Amino acid sequence: MSDFVIGRRELYILPTRIGWYYALILIALLAIAVKFDNQPAFMMLFVLASIGMVAMLYTHNNVIGLNLNSKPSRSVFVGENAIFPINVENKSRSQRRAVWLVCDGYHQLINLRAQEQQEASLKLPTIKRGYLNCASVIITSRFPIGIFFCWTKRFNPEHRCLVYPQPLKLHPFPEQGEASSAKSLSHRSISNAEDYSGMKPYQPGDRLRDVHWPSLAKTQKLVTIEHQDRTGDSVSLSWFSLPPNMGVEDKLSQLCQWVIEADAADLRYQLELPNHTEQFASGDAHYHKCLSTLALWESHEAA
Numbered sequence: 659m660s661d662f663v664i665g666r667r668e669l670y671i672l673p674t675r676i677g678w679y680y681a682l683i684l685i686a687l688l689a690i691a692v693k694f695d696n697q698p699a700f701m702m703l704f705v706l707a708s709i710g711m712v713a714m715l716y717t718h719n720n721v722i723g724l725n726l727n728s729k730p731s732r733s734v735f736v737g738e739n740a741i742f743p744i745n746v747e748n749k750s751r752s753q754r755r756a757v758w759l760v761c762d763g764y765h766q767l768i769n770l771r772a773q774e775q776q777e778a779s780l781k782l783p784t785i786k787r788g789y790l791n792c793a794s795v796i797i798t799s800r801f802p803i804g805i806f807f808c809w810t811k812r813f814n815p816e817h818r819c820l821v822y823p824q825p826l827k828l829h830p831f832p833e834q835g836e837a838s839s840a841k842s843l844s845h846r847s848i849s850n851a852e853d854y855s856g857m858k859p860y861q862p863g864d865r866l867r868d869v870h871w872p873s874l875a876k877t878q879k880l881v882t883i884e885h886q887d888r889t890g891d892s893v894s895l896s897w898f899s900l901p902p903n904m905g906v907e908d909k910l911s912q913l914c915q916w917v918i919e920a921d922a923a924d925l926r927y928q929l930e931l932p933n934h935t936e937q938f939a940s941g942d943a944h945y946h947k948c949l950s951t952l953a954l955w956e957s958h959e960a961a
Contacts, residue, residue, distance in 0.1 A: 677805035728815030762793035
């Protein structure tokens with residue numbers, strides 16, 4: 659379900675608790691006015707009843723006609739909040755005030771001017787890796803005076819969030835050759851300039867830190883800096899190098915930490931899992947591919 663337009667059939671309205679008290683006051687005024695033929699009581703009754711009718715109309719019109727649609731959510735690690743962007747559009751010529759988006763206990767208040775759209779970010783906690791679906795979203799409002807409460811049918815966003823394992827540093831980074839790649843992190847950062855080998859046209863997956871921004875200003879074309887590939891800059895991140903008695907989720911968390919460290923150190927690395935291997939590569943595309951593999955890996959495949 660991509661778009662959700664709030665029509666009359668998608669909207670419900672009832673009095674709030676204060677609204678029921680308001681109705682009791684009207685009934686009491688009616689009884690007094692009829693029993694004692696009290697003209698001021700009749701006048702007060704008609705004024706309060708008119709205010710109630712106008713309030714109900716305003717509460718109803720404050721929500722009807724709004725358009726909701728969801729946007730893709732960026733991936734996060736376990737323990738971080740998954741953020742689901744929801745676009746709310748007001749196509750009418752009237753303002754919409756004090757409109758609440760409610761999703762699984764999370765509330766966000768928005769105010770929309772005429773012909774305006776806003777992006778609301780719904781935050782949900784993450785407790786396990788894999789895909790996380792956004793809970794159903796409803797819109798509510800008690801505007802203008804709180805005696806009526808309106809709410810909509812449930813809107814189910816179509817996009818979901820990919821949750822990576824929680825990075826845990828339980829074991830040192832794998833050694834490559836005679837020295838640990840983790841220990842040579844600072845050396846690699848310094849020697850990057852010495853490994854310069856030329857320029858190449860930008861390709862999807864190239865790291866943004868390798869983009870040569872001055873060339874973009876001069877030629878209006880994206881180019882990236884190439885570095886010489888050294889055999890010492892390759893490392894294998896293997897499931898089988900971890901202790902056999904280590905839990906499955908702990909192994910995935912450790913491999914996740916190693917992927918983060920290898921990417922930060924500008925290494926070419928492969929990720930080796932039971933029955934699956936991501937071959938040697940580097941860059942943002944490889945980084946997210948490895949993390950996605952860890953996030954979606956099924957534990958029953960473990961040997």
